[in-house]
Amino acid sequence: MNYFATRFRYDPRREILWKALCDFYFSRLAPPDGHVLELGAGYCHFINNIRAARKTAVDLSADCARYAAPGVRFHEGSVTDLSFLEDGSVDLAFASNLFEHLTQAEFSRCLRELKRTLKPSGQLVILQPNFRRAYKEYFDDYTHISVYSDVSLCDFLQANGYRILECRPGFLPFSIVSRLPVRRSLILLYLLSPWKPFAKQMLVRAAPEQR
Numbered sequence: 001m002n003y004f005a006t007r008f009r010y011d012p013r014r015e016i017l018w019k020a021l022c023d024f025y026f027s028r029l030a031p032p033d034g035h036v037l038e039l040g041a042g043y044c045h046f047i048n049n050i051r052a053a054r055k056t057a058v059d060l061s062a063d064c065a066r067y068a069a070p071g072v073r074f075h076e077g078s079v080t081d082l083s084f085l086e087d088g089s090v091d092l093a094f095a096s097n098l099f100e101h102l103t104q105a106e107f108s109r110c111l112r113e114l115k116r117t118l119k120p121s122g123q124l125v126i127l128q129p130n131f132r133r134a135y136k137e138y139f140d141d142y143t144h145i146s147v148y149s150d151v152s153l154c155d156f157l158q159a160n161g162y163r164i165l166e167c168r169p170g171f172l173p174f175s176i177v178s179r180l181p182v183r184r185s186l187i188l189l190y191l192l193s194p195w196k197p198f199a200k201q202m203l204v205r206a207a208p209e210q211r
Helices: 013-024 045-049 062-067 104-117 150-159 184-192
Strands: 035-039 054-059 072-076 090-096 118-129 162-173 199-208
Touching (some): 013 184, 035 045, 045 054, 045 090, 062 072, 090 104, 104 118, 104 150, 150 199
Parallel strands (some): 035 054, 035 090, 054 072, 090 118
Antiparallel strands (some): 118 199, 162 199
16 A cells, blocks of 8 residues: 555645745744754644744654655654664654554554653644544545544643643644645644635644643
């Protein structure tokens, strides 16, 4: 099976989208001199565009390395094993459309690994479909095996020793595949607007509970 050739083909519009999202929203979450980790980096649109002194991308597919920009360290492997990273070395961990592809056991292992690698001030940012809003499209992707809504995702994080910093049930549309143009100005307006039509992707920010 080739997931990248069926459900996740390369689309240059994603580069426009992610550069705008990083410039207008995500970069404020990452210290410029810090370390950002992307889990399940895919085409590396996020990690290439985020501003940080140290950037690391993790993905099961070796093809991901071809898309990593200069200065991005790529590691081929599972997000359930981050042993290649030092303890307390990551300021911001980011995962987009990843955890619905993992079993709950795998998700829990990933969260345990992140507890070790995140700094005391570090945080995890998750962007993924909200089943409550995207139930019609959710299983069009044959690799979706776990179901989360904004409520169940937050509950799962808390059950695994994380506190919720922010939860936005509707943050972005389900997909960029539409007839609408992908433009920086429109993306900025969408982020700033209190009214978000077709917002079926949720955003959750969380941090490990301090012992």
